[in-house]
Amino acid sequence: MPKKIDKEEKKANILEAAIKVFSKKGVANTKISDIAEAAGIGKGTIYEYFRSKDEIFVESFQFFLEKVDSIISQRLYRISDPMEKLLAYSSTWTEIFEGDYLEYASILLDFWAKSIRNKKEAIALNLVKIYDENRNILKSLLEDCITKEKTSSLDVKIAASILIASLEGLFIQWILDRSAFDFKETAKLATEILIEWLKKRD
Amino acid sequence: MPKKIDKEEKKANILEAAIKVFSKKGVANTKISDIAEAAGIGKGTIYEYFRSKDEIFVESFQFFLEKVDSIISQRLYRISDPMEKLLAYSSTWTEIFEGDYLEYASILLDFWAKSIRNKKEAIALNLVKIYDENRNILKSLLEDCITKEKTSSLDVKIAASILIASLEGLFIQWILDRSAFDFKETAKLATEILIEWLKKRD
């Protein structure tokens, strides 16, 4: 009887290794053999699970996002207070990259770059969708926080865009120079400023 | 010294071409021959002015920033009203990339990526310095806006960080999906929210 292998599990292993190496060296500077080595398998084995390096890149993006999504939703699930929920969302992105995962952050830049340069590819469409989803999630969270009927829905959605922007922008600055400011604190502040502004609107 | 000037001019030509191609295809996917073609010169000639592809990349970053800096300072120079000045700063980054330059935006991702991965390289140190300078510029502008002795200097510097973050973050979202929001308007709003917050502090 042949060896029975869980293909999906093995793919996940390879993707995990790939993300690790992509992050450290950048996608362009990563050789297939690097990924194989990191995954503890032979170079040829990679091609049993993926058709090409590009396919690994695209699927690793998918894999990465699913992981992040599941972490965020798990966190928010336990929290009922709207303000707490919002702050949790804000802080989660950082915490994801803490510890071993901190170095993983830079892979985001490769995803962004690929998406911006190939707007019609799956990865780009995906990213656009992700942003839209996140804007909507944040819009809901913000609305729960302010509980004011007057505030226009449009304002809240734009506030959501600004909040995402702030968090990502702060993240970029912070991984470049972690002494510039305390990330968690600043992210929290940015969130509070926005909520305060929304509440005072009338 | 006409020779020197000639040489500098030629280097500038090449860098301009390089930035153009880097932006469109990404640094990793750009061939030396692409740059040569874009610059309208021979492939070998590149090596009369630069030692390697990496040197072109690093110098193109320098060149890019100098250009942006000069555009910003020219703009701010003409304006005296602090609030106007701040809003001008906020809007300049967009306008730089408008028209032919819009496509140049994605080169920023390659600069960020390189910096994050090689924190000790010139380009990274440079980027850290640039961010610091910009935080200080914005801090001054913000202080001019609020004219309140009470506000702690620390708060203002953090507000500057958040402002830079918002602008960059909005920029990323916007170039991925230009239908998501009106960039100029939203950037202006983000700036105003921050100022309002600073003013109300006490």
Added chain:
Amino acid sequence: MPKKIDKEEKKANILEAAIKVFSKKGVANTKISDIAEAAGIGKGTIYEYFRSKDEIFVESFQFFLEKVDSIISQRLYRISDPMEKLLAYSSTWTEIFEGDYLEYASILLDFWAKSIRNKKEAIALNLVKIYDENRNILKSLLEDCITKEKTSSLDVKIAASILIASLEGLFIQWILDRSAFDFKETAKLATEILIEWLKKRD
């Protein structure tokens, strides 16, 4: 010895599959996995019956020829009239490749190529022997047709060579462009021309 027979049967299965795939894709472009798939067995199982891909190639040639030989001899066996016998020989090669077998024809080119390039290998020696045998078979058939003591044996053997050549040459032209001529008719004509020539010799 049921085991032995079983094994031979399985080998025959594999060879049959191999010939099918070799014909369609060419030996060089055929993967072991293609053969395994065509044979409906696992890739590794092939190696239970053959030492290497090359061994499969060589044995498939043997197998192919045995099959053709048996078909030809079965046909000729039933016929007593010499002229009929000769024409039957001429037409058999075509009919072999008719229907499902037509596509099998191109494998001959790989056998020829291999033989020409490695004259000392078994396959080449085999092919030389086959040609010689066929020349002798045709020589006999031709002699039965003309029943003339005067005709030199040498002439008849050369006529046999020409006949084989005509049939094979027509076959090549015909599989390249089946609209060029009617193969069966033309093969028959070539045979008759040769016999006529032999009869008129004196």
Added chain:
Amino acid sequence: MPKKIDKEEKKANILEAAIKVFSKKGVANTKISDIAEAAGIGKGTIYEYFRSKDEIFVESFQFFLEKVDSIISQRLYRISDPMEKLLAYSSTWTEIFEGDYLEYASILLDFWAKSIRNKKEAIALNLVKIYDENRNILKSLLEDCITKEKTSSLDVKIAASILIASLEGLFIQWILDRSAFDFKETAKLATEILIEWLKKRD
């Protein structure tokens, strides 16, 4: 001033080397580096002139045929007697492969194989055209020989097909086993037999 190179001449050099190696080792067993070595250039240089190995293969076929065509037409040009002309045609193919060129013969098998397997590719269409042209050339030559109005045009064209077939078929037998018969003599005989047959038709 840059080195000025005759691209066409260089391509011809590479093709000549390629044909040499293809012939000796077979197309499938020929590495790009083999061709480069035979041409006395670097591996990478090949790709300055050809996009892929397959392109070399296809163009080498073209190149090969043009060469053979020019040799044949040069030969026939000098001869006025129709029978002599026909025999010259018959003998030329052999002589082409004599001396250094004998080994080149086997490349024909790779051309045939490729054509048969990919009937829609340029190389196959070309080969079909070549055969058709040669059938027509031979048809003219044969008609000049027999000078008989009665003979149907169709018969002559089929005789041309048979003649080509005989020559090619003899060629295959002969390169496999050069002791089987004298090629030149036998080719001549095959030609004469056909002409005799045509003449006697009425």
Added chain:
DNA sequence: CATGAATGAGATTTCATTCAT
């Protein structure tokens, strides 16, 4: 100085063969 032809190191990808199950 300027050039682009030439190069080979190095990357991706293929696939015959092995071997643990």
Added chain:
DNA sequence: CATGAATGAAATCTCATTCAT
């Protein structure tokens, strides 16, 4: 026995860099 997952040797192809002209 049968299998197919794993492998690495080897092939194709790319491209930064050199250098003769």
